[in-house]
Amino acid sequence: MNLIAELLVAALASLQDSPTVTLDQSAPVETHLAEIQRATGGKIKVHLDEPGKAVTVKVKDASFFQALDAVCRAHGGVTYFGRTFAGPDGAVDLRPEPWVEYPVQYSGPFRLTVSEMVRVDQQSSVGSRAWTRVMLLVFGPPWIGVSEESGAKADFQVLEAKDAEGRDVLPPANDADPEERVRVAAYPDMANYESSNSARKALRLRAFDIDRGLSILKGKVVLKVAEAGDVSLAPKAGESVAGDSGTLKIDTVSEHSKSIDGTTWRIQLTFSPKDPKRKLRSLVEDGVGDGNGTWRELRLPKQGLTFEAVIGPLPQLPTALIFRVRKGERSVEAPFEFRNLTLKKG
């Protein structure tokens, strides 16, 4: 019993041949979503105020996000858009909130969205300057992690940006970020951030009239992605599991604390990669499941290959823990080209 290896998800979609779905009927939302899941393999969780509401959706050979957006748009009162749209298990989480249209581009299985624009005119003891930031989000479907949190990397590249008058608003190459006493771009709604399946970049451009917007914003997101497979491991010191990228072994299992809700355990694990140069975050994703459908985020260290999973409080130690182990890493590109890009003044 030293080695228990169980791949729970066998069929993973290929990155090159992105799965598509065709919807052409009036049916309950749940039916459309079930068809999207069946055709693409992308997990969707749904919480509706009004279950069974029928909507008419017509899309042909649509990507996961194209189809999902069409269903949300037709319903009008359900969305997944937000800072975190998927949990540690990778499933897209639909919740009952009004559907809001953003400028969007579908690029293969990826969805690219301009969510906000900010113009800052600054007078400061560290210098007076003006600049604009355009927030660009890339969403990966449930089977493709796109953020560093999920072990991947997203490199946002702007190739062309012109304001409404056609003036070039790309900053010069190697132009340093403005020095600020208070960094507005660091605020939650304006910052670069990553969640399990999304990565956001606040693209800095020269100052322009944001109410007139951009005549063109063109570029690409270069993604280093991999497929994630669920791997089950019994929570006992010495247990290990071998995956494509290496071996995951439990060093210690100890009780951390007790409360009326149960016991919390600290489980120390070490990953032994086949390629010793690989970092932990490129090998294991940042979620752990307790085998009963509940997933928690892991606090993976940026350095080293040893990490801790904190499980609980639970009445008893689970019989199995699920880790998402990455394999088949490769680079893909998601090009985008937004024209006449404006965000309506709310």
Next chain:
Amino acid sequence: MATIVLLAAAILLQDDVSRQIERLKSDAIDERESAIRELEAIGSAALPALQKEAAAVQDLETRYRIQALLKSIPRREALAKVFGATKRVTYSAREAPLREVLDALGKPLGETLRLEGPDAGSKLTIELKNATLWEALDGVARAAKIRYEYRKDGVVFLQGQEPAFPVRYSEQFRISVVEVKRIQYRKPGSSEDLVLVVPEIEYQRNMNPAEKYGAFRSSVFEIEQIVDPQGNNLRSRAPWGPGSLSSRRPFGIQEFYYAKADSKTLTIQGVAKAKFSKLDQEVVLPIEGEVREAKVGDATFTLSGYTPGATRSTVTIQGKIPSTPGAPDPPLRVKKMMLLGPDNQRVTGQGDRGSFSSTEFTYTYEFPPLKFKPEKFVFEWTAEIFSIDMPFRLEGIPVPQPQD
């Protein structure tokens, strides 16, 4: 004869006080600012006349300025008792080289004044009369058309000028604005045009804040008003949440506020509240042994847990402390946490989590993986605190206007 001289001096002084009080009512900001500085320099001798004027004056703005002086003047003596006298200097020069001026000011101010960029031979004319450290540094920067940074290793003068932000001087402190941003934010369903204004208290380097950075946010400035020149309220909130400061300068405590972008200038008025440590005491708690307790005055600290680990080690302590009204939260009074091993091995840690009331706290500190077996947990406890309230009003803060 001596009595007559003293009497004459007293009459002259009261004449001066009356003249400065009249200048407080001026329509010109510079005139009012100058009067405030003069009255602060006169000190407690100005208090009776100010109290009389406060009761009589009708104009609310003037009354506010007088009331602020009635609070700030007595504070000088209290501050001097705790932190020593304010650094002050009297100096004048006409068409003197910059380097010569800095050399002359360095010693009386007790500061190292360096140049990084500006021409040491450039000429300037300056007159400083009983000027505080901050008035002197600002005076040099203004006269030489340069700027300065008050750094840990001294004062460095640099090329470029500060924006024309209003400044208030109060003994060891300089209260001003360091940054103003006009922010246009667009998002489907939520769009705002706001101004972000960042007031700051700078303090002399001999002073030690009792709270560390993040914790200052709730207690440093109590802004009563952000208004336009007509007195209309401009205070606002940002849809993206309060956010946090991401850049600070040493010896400066900053805060930020949002206002509507409806005016070309702003006035902010309120009270700057700062807490400085009068006394920090070292506390040493053994990691092992039966007695893992230490007393500092009426405070008792107990080490209740030490957990070594491959990814991090943690120490948990419990404190029982006397209630101190106005003091920072107890965990913020614990500073410079270290684990010490044999042969002076040491590693510094940081706060992780805990709970507290005004008289008790339990807190866990985390440390990186250790390469030695620790023997002691050591920290500094802020045993005595001095709170300072400084009423202030900064008028005519310019709001940047978008220009493509």
